[in-house]
Amino acid sequence: MSARFISLEGGEGVGKSTQARRLADALRTRGLDVLLTREPGGSPGAEAIRSLLLEGDANRWSPGAEALLFAAARADHVTRTIDPALSEGQWVICDRFLDSSRAYQGMAGGVGDAAIQNLHQIGSDGRLPDRTLVLALTDTDAAARADARDAGCPDRIGGRASDFHAEVAQAFRDFARDDPERIRLVDASGSEGEVTERLLAALADLLP
Ligand SMILES: Nc1ncnc2c1ncn2[C@@H]1O[C@H](COP(=O)(O)OP(=O)(O)OP(=O)(O)O)[C@@H](O)[C@H]1O
Numbered sequence: 001m002s003a004r005f006i007s008l009e010g011g012e013g014v015g016k017s018t019q020a021r022r023l024a025d026a027l028r029t030r031g032l033d034v035l036l037t038r039e040p041g042g043s044p045g046a047e048a049i050r051s052l053l054l055e056g057d058a059n060r061w062s063p064g065a066e067a068l069l070f071a072a073a074r075a076d077h078v079t080r081t082i083d084p085a086l087s088e089g090q091w092v093i094c095d096r097f098l099d100s101s102r103a104y105q106g107m108a109g110g111v112g113d114a115a116i117q118n119l120h121q122i123g124s125d126g127r128l129p130d131r132t133l134v135l136a137l138t139d140t141d142a143a144a145r146a147d148a149r150d151a152g153c154p155d156r157i158g159g160r161a162s163d164f165h166a167e168v169a170q171a172f173r174d175f176a177r178d179d180p181e182r183i184r185l186v187d188a189s190g191s192e193g194e195v196t197e198r199l200l201a202a203l204a205d206l207l208p
């Protein structure tokens with residue numbers, strides 16, 4: 001069975017990191033060799049860029065500089081971590097990937113989708129996941145989960161206005177509508193276990 005590249009996407013607090021861990025465990029239980037990774041980050045260079053992106057003043061970077069930094073982190077992550085794992089036959093579960101840049105920087109940030117896709121082509125040879133699972137939750141429920149976790153101290157991008165995050169959530173819904181073969185919306189309400197079962201169902205055609 002060939003290796004697969006799966007990304008988990010969605011706005012702040014919908015449960016991506018929780019589900020990335022649970023999905024990796026569920027796939028390991030099925031005998032698959034799984035690498036769990038994240039963005040921004042997932043390689044030493046990309047983790048260094050993560051600090052530049054998520055710490056500091058809200059206006060630390062222009063929209064274009066921010067998009068370039070995410071693309072640079074992703075290029076290093078793809079080259080040093082994701083591609084080698086796939087070559088070795090591992091399944092890769094990635095907590096956020098290109099579609100986060102499309103939603104946050106491209107759509108809500110105003111950089112535009114074509115520019116984000118161009119940067120991805122240059123930096124990461126246009127590498128795409130085999131399946132992208134977008135966790136969907138109401139804006140109110142997602143904000144409640146994120147607030148309970150962050151205790152009023154979100155990171156530089158998480159702390160942006162609610163309008164920004166509503167645009168991000170809408171962008172993910174639009175991406176799923178426009179590319180239904182790769183990108184699937186998954187209901188993120190209910191218990192952690194219920195959500196994991198829905199994610200596995202959305203991967204059923206790829207599983208051995
Ligand atoms: N199904 C669930 N029901 C209730 N709470 C949940 C559920 N899944 C996750 N949580 C909780 O919600 C909070 C946010 O979850 P998590 O960190 O996984 O979200 P995320 O999408 O990765 O967020 P971000 O993108 O902001 O980092 C955490 O405190 C987590 O324990």
Ligand SMILES: Cc1cn([C@H]2C[C@H](O)[C@@H](COP(=O)(O)O)O2)c(=O)[nH]c1=O
Pocket residue numbers: 012038039040054070096097098099100101102104105155157158
């Ligand atoms: C990959 C990626 C991420 N972001 C934003 C989204 C979040 O606010 C943070 C990452 O924090 P998390 O707790 O690890 O989810 O970064 C972005 O704006 N663009 C991207 O490409």
